Amino acid sequence: MNAADTRNRILMTAMELFWEKGYLSTSVSDILSRSQVHSGSLYHFFPGKQDVLVGVLELYRDGIGEMLLAPNWEGVDDPIDKVFALLAGYRTHLIVTDCTYGCPIGSLALEIHEPDPVVRDLMAANFTNWSAAIAGCFDTAADRLPPGTDCKALGEFVLTVMEGAVMQARTYRDIGYFDRNIAVLRDYITTLLSAAKSGSYA
Amino acid sequence: MNAADTRNRILMTAMELFWEKGYLSTSVSDILSRSQVHSGSLYHFFPGKQDVLVGVLELYRDGIGEMLLAPNWEGVDDPIDKVFALLAGYRTHLIVTDCTYGCPIGSLALEIHEPDPVVRDLMAANFTNWSAAIAGCFDTAADRLPPGTDCKALGEFVLTVMEGAVMQARTYRDIGYFDRNIAVLRDYITTLLSAAKSGSYA
DNA sequence: TGCTTGGTTGAATGTTCAATCAACTCTGCT
DNA sequence: AGCAGAGTTGATTGAACATTCAACCAAGCA
Known part of the structure; x- marks a missing residue:
């Protein structure tokens, strides 16, 4: 899996979750666990x-x-x-x-x-x-x-x-x-x- | 100050705060500090x-x-x-x-x-x-x-x-x-x- | 005077959260 | 082979959070 894939999977998962639960009720952990990405990777792409x-x-x-x-x-x-x-x-x-x-x-x-x-x-x-x-x-x-x-x-x-x-x-x-x-x-x-x-x- | 006053001040303050910042972004501490009520009193009136x-x-x-x-x-x-x-x-x-x-x-x-x-x-x-x-x-x-x-x-x-x-x-x-x-x-x-x-x- | 009840105090608890970071791996280049 | 940098890992941190609780107070009544 290359970098663009990871970034993309984070965004797609976040899109889903923000729609389902809203922004405030979605935790970074929610995004991490559903997208199967580790916290360090997420923070590598997003501040x-x-x-x-x-x-x-x-x-x-x-x-x-x-x-x-x-x-x-x-x-x-x-x-x-x-x-x-x-x-x-x-x-x-x-x-x-x-x-x-x-x-x-x-x-x-x-x-x-x-x-x-x-x-x-x-x-x-x-x-x-x-x-x-x-x-x-x-x-x-x-x-x-x-x-x-x-x-x-x-x-x-x-x-x-x-x-x-x-x-x-x-x-x-x-x-x-x-x-x-x-x-x-x-x-x-x-x-x-x-x-x-x-x-x-x- | 009697009991009804306390309960009422909590509700009025919460009404303000929920309008200003929304429900999720309003913490119980926000309500307590603005209403000058202590946590025990709030939890006496509200579960x-x-x-x-x-x-x-x-x-x-x-x-x-x-x-x-x-x-x-x-x-x-x-x-x-x-x-x-x-x-x-x-x-x-x-x-x-x-x-x-x-x-x-x-x-x-x-x-x-x-x-x-x-x-x-x-x-x-x-x-x-x-x-x-x-x-x-x-x-x-x-x-x-x-x-x-x-x-x-x-x-x-x-x-x-x-x-x-x-x-x-x-x-x-x-x-x-x-x-x-x-x-x-x-x-x-x-x-x-x-x-x-x-x-x-x- | 002492008991009961309704209300108050605020430090403490345990959890969840966003964010960090040092160590690690993989990839492409020379 | 050796190196550099992009990307990954996951345990860890410290703050913020909702909630709890034992001690306390004041009013009313016996």
């Missing part, structure tokens, strides 16, 4: 626990396209469908984990109250990439939306609804809370589409 | 740290009317205005804390990944009370909304948007993210009100 978190957040940031968007958008062409396909991906994660796993970035964002600027910037970058991807969908469908629609704000709003919906589904351990929230969002988007079509905003 | 959390969550649950709704709804009569007045209260908290303090329940909900059933039920009860209060506003304004509007789902949606908007404002340390999200929500609610007025749904 400290927080630097492992930075590495994980960089993986998320750099992998959003391949790891998140591509799998959910496979075979989906319509940009509005893409928005809801991504949300459906989060629904699947909730289902297969009995509503215990949410959005890893959202959990970290609320868990770490006084984040290091480096960590905070990375969490913000992850949010920005996510909502920008959604905003891009709305941009592509701009001709079907009321003129002057703020697609960037709409992207941020979809992120907001996803995070809030996941939070409730997880707290109640009930997917119904997620579904009802997405249904309301869908009603809103539908309203925008039909308002543009009927020309109410023209 | 352990988690029971302090339970006490805090009960305070939130039982105090939502007096502590949260009443102050924000003073002088506000219109039920739709009440919805946005409550959201404005959260905005004020963000402003006065430089976007560092969010919703205490939301933070706890995402921070504690494997909550004790007692804790989870209390967090859920807090969410239910909050969204029910908003649903009540929509119920009162039902005649101005499209017929068949699901006011309960709308209450959950407003909670969702508040939590997501607070999460982003806190992560970016920028109130603009909160404001834009609330603006989109307002656009949606406005659409519902005007759709009902124009009779598009009738």
Whole structure:
């Protein structure tokens, strides 16, 4: 096993554990035992626990396209469908984990109250990439939306609804809370589409 | 100082600290030193740290009317205005804390990944009370909304948007993210009100 | 006066944690 | 073969943590 393998296995294991248990509840020993790496090796690659978190957040940031968007958008062409396909991906994660796993970035964002600027910037970058991807969908469908629609704000709003919906589904351990929230969002988007079509905003 | 005072000071201090630093990052020593209570006294009233959390969550649950709704709804009569007045209260908290303090329940909900059933039920009860209060506003304004509007789902949606908007404002340390999200929500609610007025749904 | 009960004190306990480090091995280069 | 440096090992350290407990106090009552 070479160096890149070790570093990678640490990051992958930490990614899993931070998602499962959160950052604060994951001990360095947890990472070591699950990844089968010894403490000296971990501290050879990372100055400290927080630097492992930075590495994980960089993986998320750099992998959003391949790891998140591509799998959910496979075979989906319509940009509005893409928005809801991504949300459906989060629904699947909730289902297969009995509503215990949410959005890893959202959990970290609320868990770490006084984040290091480096960590905070990375969490913000992850949010920005996510909502920008959604905003891009709305941009592509701009001709079907009321003129002057703020697609960037709409992207941020979809992120907001996803995070809030996941939070409730997880707290109640009930997917119904997620579904009802997405249904309301869908009603809103539908309203925008039909308002543009009927020309109410023209 | 009598017993009720001591117990109360512990709970009030813990409430502050859990809001400031979160549950996991608040040590029992933190609570003891800020509340000027000795460890033996705390453990006389509470079997352990988690029971302090339970006490805090009960305070939130039982105090939502007096502590949260009443102050924000003073002088506000219109039920739709009440919805946005409550959201404005959260905005004020963000402003006065430089976007560092969010919703205490939301933070706890995402921070504690494997909550004790007692804790989870209390967090859920807090969410239910909050969204029910908003649903009540929509119920009162039902005649101005499209017929068949699901006011309960709308209450959950407003909670969702508040939590997501607070999460982003806190992560970016920028109130603009909160404001834009609330603006989109307002656009949606406005659409519902005007759709009902124009009779598009009738 | 002495007993009981509810509350207080704070040093002590045992555990868990992140981080360290000196000794070691493996790999590639000369 | 001999060397250098990257990577590994795991016992160890010291701090922080939640919790305990025996001694103590004060109020009310017999």
